[in-house]
Amino acid sequence: MEVEALPNGNSATAAAPPSAALLEAAAAGTAPSSKLNQLTESLKLEHQFLRVPFEHYKKTIRANHRAVEKEMSAVISCVSDAADRDLSRDDAVQHLNSLVSRLQGLKRKLEEGSRSECLQAQRCKARLDHLESADTENLTEWNSTRLKRILVDYMLRMSYYGTAVKLAESSNIQDLVDLDVFHEAKKVIDALQNREVAPALGWCAENKSRLKKSKSKFEFQLRLQEFIELVRAENNMRAITYARKYLAPWGSTHMKELQHVMATLAFRSNTECTTYKALFEPKQWDYLMDQFKQEFCKLYGMTLEPLLNIYLQAGLSALKTPYPLCWLLKKWPRKTMAKSLARGQVWSVSTRTWSRRISRKSKCSRLI
Amino acid sequence: MELNSIKDAFDRVTKKQKLSSSKSQEVIERICLEIEQALSRIELTSQLDQKSILAELKMKLKEISPLGQLEGTQKELNIALSKYPKLLEKSFSPDISKAHRNIDFDVHTVNHIIAGHFYREGLFDLGDCFVDEAGEPEAADKKSPFLEMYHILEAMRSLDLEPALTWAGVNHEKLEQNGSDIELKLHRLQFMEILQKSGRDEALKYARTFLAPFASKHMAEIQKLMACLLWAGRLDSSPYFELLSPTHWDKLSEVLARQFCNLIGQSYESPLSVTIAAGVQGLPTLLKLMSVMTGKKQEWQSMKQLPVPVDLDREFQFHSIFVCPVSRDQASDENPPMLLSCGHVLCKQSITKLSKNNSTRPFKCPYCPFEVQVAQCRQLYF
Numbered sequence: 001m002e003v004e005a006l007p008n009g010n011s012a013t014a015a016a017p018p019s020a021a022l023l024e025a026a027a028a029g030t031a032p033s034s035k036l037n038q039l040t041e042s043l044k045l046e047h048q049f050l051r052v053p054f055e056h057y058k059k060t061i062r063a064n065h066r067a068v069e070k071e072m073s074a075v076i077s078c079v080s081d082a083a084d085r086d087l088s089r090d091d092a093v094q095h096l097n098s099l100v101s102r103l104q105g106l107k108r109k110l111e112e113g114s115r116s117e118c119l120q121a122q123r124c125k126a127r128l129d130h131l132e133s134a135d136t137e138n139l140t141e142w143n144s145t146r147l148k149r150i151l152v153d154y155m156l157r158m159s160y161y162g163t164a165v166k167l168a169e170s171s172n173i174q175d176l177v178d179l180d181v182f183h184e185a186k187k188v189i190d191a192l193q194n195r196e197v198a199p200a201l202g203w204c205a206e207n208k209s210r211l212k213k214s215k216s217k218f219e220f221q222l223r224l225q226e227f228i229e230l231v232r233a234e235n236n237m238r239a240i241t242y243a244r245k246y247l248a249p250w251g252s253t254h255m256k257e258l259q260h261v262m263a264t265l266a267f268r269s270n271t272e273c274t275t276y277k278a279l280f281e282p283k284q285w286d287y288l289m290d291q292f293k294q295e296f297c298k299l300y301g302m303t304l305e306p307l308l309n310i311y312l313q314a315g316l317s318a319l320k321t322p323y324p325l326c327w328l329l330k331k332w333p334r335k336t337m338a339k340s341l342a343r344g345q346v347w348s349v350s351t352r353t354w355s356r357r358i359s360r361k362s363k364c365s366r367l368i
Numbered sequence: 369m370e371l372n373s374i375k376d377a378f379d380r381v382t383k384k385q386k387l388s389s390s391k392s393q394e395v396i397e398r399i400c401l402e403i404e405q406a407l408s409r410i411e412l413t414s415q416l417d418q419k420s421i422l423a424e425l426k427m428k429l430k431e432i433s434p435l436g437q438l439e440g441t442q443k444e445l446n447i448a449l450s451k452y453p454k455l456l457e458k459s460f461s462p463d464i465s466k467a468h469r470n471i472d473f474d475v476h477t478v479n480h481i482i483a484g485h486f487y488r489e490g491l492f493d494l495g496d497c498f499v500d501e502a503g504e505p506e507a508a509d510k511k512s513p514f515l516e517m518y519h520i521l522e523a524m525r526s527l528d529l530e531p532a533l534t535w536a537g538v539n540h541e542k543l544e545q546n547g548s549d550i551e552l553k554l555h556r557l558q559f560m561e562i563l564q565k566s567g568r569d570e571a572l573k574y575a576r577t578f579l580a581p582f583a584s585k586h587m588a589e590i591q592k593l594m595a596c597l598l599w600a601g602r603l604d605s606s607p608y609f610e611l612l613s614p615t616h617w618d619k620l621s622e623v624l625a626r627q628f629c630n631l632i633g634q635s636y637e638s639p640l641s642v643t644i645a646a647g648v649q650g651l652p653t654l655l656k657l658m659s660v661m662t663g664k665k666q667e668w669q670s671m672k673q674l675p676v677p678v679d680l681d682r683e684f685q686f687h688s689i690f691v692c693p694v695s696r697d698q699a700s701d702e703n704p705p706m707l708l709s710c711g712h713v714l715c716k717q718s719i720t721k722l723s724k725n726n727s728t729r730p731f732k733c734p735y736c737p738f739e740v741q742v743a744q745c746r747q748l749y750f
Contacts, residue, residue: 038681041652047460050374051453058449061385065442068392072434075399079429083422089410092418096407103400110396114389121382128378132371146648147641151482155498158475163498170494301453303465308478308644310468314654315647318678 035136043131049149050127051301052178057120064113071106075099126175149176154308156182157293159189178300185296192289195229197222200292210299218295220250224261225288228279232269239265374459377452384445391441395434402428467654476504483507485640487514513632517625524621529558532624542631550627552582552589553620559593560611568600642684650678690748694718694734706745710738719745 082095134142148171155164156178168177184203191199204211204219211218223246230239243262251258260275267276278284297304406425410418456462479502486495487510499508520531536543536551543551555578563571579590592608599606626636635642657676690699692715699705703717712735714722719742722731727742 083426311647314651315643318650
């Protein structure tokens with residue numbers, strides 16, 4: 001076992017198997033030698049913090065640009081249309097006038113768009129500044145802000161929007177959390193909760209190219225659900241047309257699921273056959289909601305798990321050393337929490353490595 | 369952390385974005401201008417000239433080729449846009465969930481902990497809002513004790529000791545059991561306040577009723593306070609001026625909060641913030657471990673113990689660990705540390721082995737020439 005092979009001190013490292021040496025190196029890398037080093041390491045965990053507003057910014061830029069391109073080419077084709085046609089003088093004047101007002105509208109839109117771009121650029125900037133402001137002196141305050149950020153992230157992901165907004169506002173960290181990004185998600189999630197797929201489909205269309213790149217089948221799943229709902233309503237003819245139009249294009253990649261769902265036409269919603277009964281269950285909607293959250297997080301470069309869960313798990317693993325645990329269980333609520341939190345087993349620090357390290361120090365030491 | 373290069377990259381993005389949007393603005397204006405010119409020309413010319421003017425406009429617009437003009441700046445913007453996230457990925461840990469194992473936390477427990485955290489921090493509105501939204505009405509149980517605590521602390525901030533004294537009076541026995549002298553300290557503070565504000569007689573009266581019961585244990589302290597009576601009115605020039613320092617209030621508030629938490633069976637610091645802070649410190653090690661162990665994902669998921677120690681700062685070490693120097697096992701409830709009569713400490717199992725499981729048979733301590741008997745060994749509690 002690898003643990004057994006761990007070198008008992010630096011002198012033995014050369015002779016140790018390479019993997020064990022690497023493990024030791026990994027451990028030594030974060031020895032609490034210097035506070036500054038530790039701070040740097042912890043800042044490296046903040047990828048999502050910078051990435052999410054940037055993705056949002058990028059999205060706005062792209063959308064604005066697309067709108068400009070579209071409108072511009074529309075105007076140009078209108079002009080060439082007019083040139084090819086035989087227009088009366090009044091018609092021509094009117095036509096050109098309408099084009100001018102259209103362009104003015106576009107100009108306004110562009111200004112508006114660049115305002116929101118600037119706002120988002122500022123947000124990205126604010127986060128960079130916040131990261132830079134972390135210092136060994138203001139660490140307590142910075143850490144408490146971090147905890148608040150993590151909590152807001154958790155609440156947004158769990159759809160506790162009211163508390164999220166309240167917490168962000170009361171601690172004045174609106175620029176450091178992704179309220180508006182999740183606002184977009186809220187609409188889709190709320191709709192899914194009400195058994196509506198239209199907003200979710202709209203979201204898919206908006207992010208089509210990126211979803212395609214990540215080979216997402218979320219849209220297909222939405223279509224399947226819509227099909228199922230038609231079957232549930234015994235609207236078979238419409239279900240078939242729907243399938244022809246929206247499901248068939250996915251046939252090349254997801255034939256099995258497509259066949260599976262088509263069979264519900266034969267089984268209907270009151271079926272007792274478990275394979276098909278499952279498709280009609282209301283749980284499917286919850287599943288779609290989860291699926292959406294996952295896709296959404298992926299798109300924005302967020303972790304799939306809430307940050308809170310990641311840090312909690314790591315924290316419990318690091319804190320949970322075997323002996324103090326059983327002792328503290330009686331005394332400290334923190335540890336009761338550790339016990340109840342993890343249904344399964346969270347890691348504990350290897351007893352063996354610990355004992356090696358400590359025994360080297362405590363050997364022969366007289367206690368009294 | 370070196371953020372300058374990242375900042376530069378981001379500045380590049382904003383610069384290109386501004387360039388691109390001003391370019392679009394310019395192009396739109398240009399087209400607008402051309403069309404308006406054509407318009408005025410149509411209006412000026414009387415005859416059926418509009419066709420040729422429109423054709424001319426079409427040619428001109430083609431010449432401008434607005435989309436082509438935008439392409440250049442757009443391309444530069446796109447390069448900047450794709451470079452920045454790559455830089456982020458390089459300088460940060462792109463996926464901190466790599467070291468996350470799929471162990472589902474119980475949502476209710478997590479929510480309870482969060483609600484408790486808000487109440488503990490005195491953010492009662494926020495806590496109520498959260499409890500409401502998350503649908504965890506039971507979590508509000510934690511509110512009332514902290515509400516009381518913040519009530520006391522709030523009163524102390526406005527120099528009112530009454531609630532604190534009432535609390536100390538009610539919990540007199542428990543505080544005494546804990547060996548806390550907070551009650552005396554509160555009375556002392558109150559005594560000084562009275563002495564300053566209402567004069568000697570009132571202070572003496574207060575001392576008779578409230579300080580006298582502490583005489584048996586804290587005589588010296590009370591003597592000092594009595595001496596203060598002599599300096600009434602000019603305490604700041606007395607040898608006891610230190611007792612007037614406002615820091616006493618702050619310090620006592622903290623001590624009170626600690627004692628209060630202790631009595632309601634809670635730790636002083638929020639368990640949530642401690643655990644998260646520990647997680648932040650431990651996670652880099654776990655991530656490094658993950659990158660070393662890539663390709664052994666299966667092994668990782670089934671591992672019961674971490675193969676490396678995760679070093680945490682002293683503030684996260686709540687208890688010392690004893691490791692038996694003979695067996696090298698960590699002491700546990702079943703195998704507790706035992707003090708030999710010579711002063712060396714071994715774990716119980718090692719002692720059983722050394723004595724061949726015979727409690728009267730003496731054996732030699734492995735670390736000194738002493739002969740010891742199991743019956744004389746005593747268990748140690750850390």
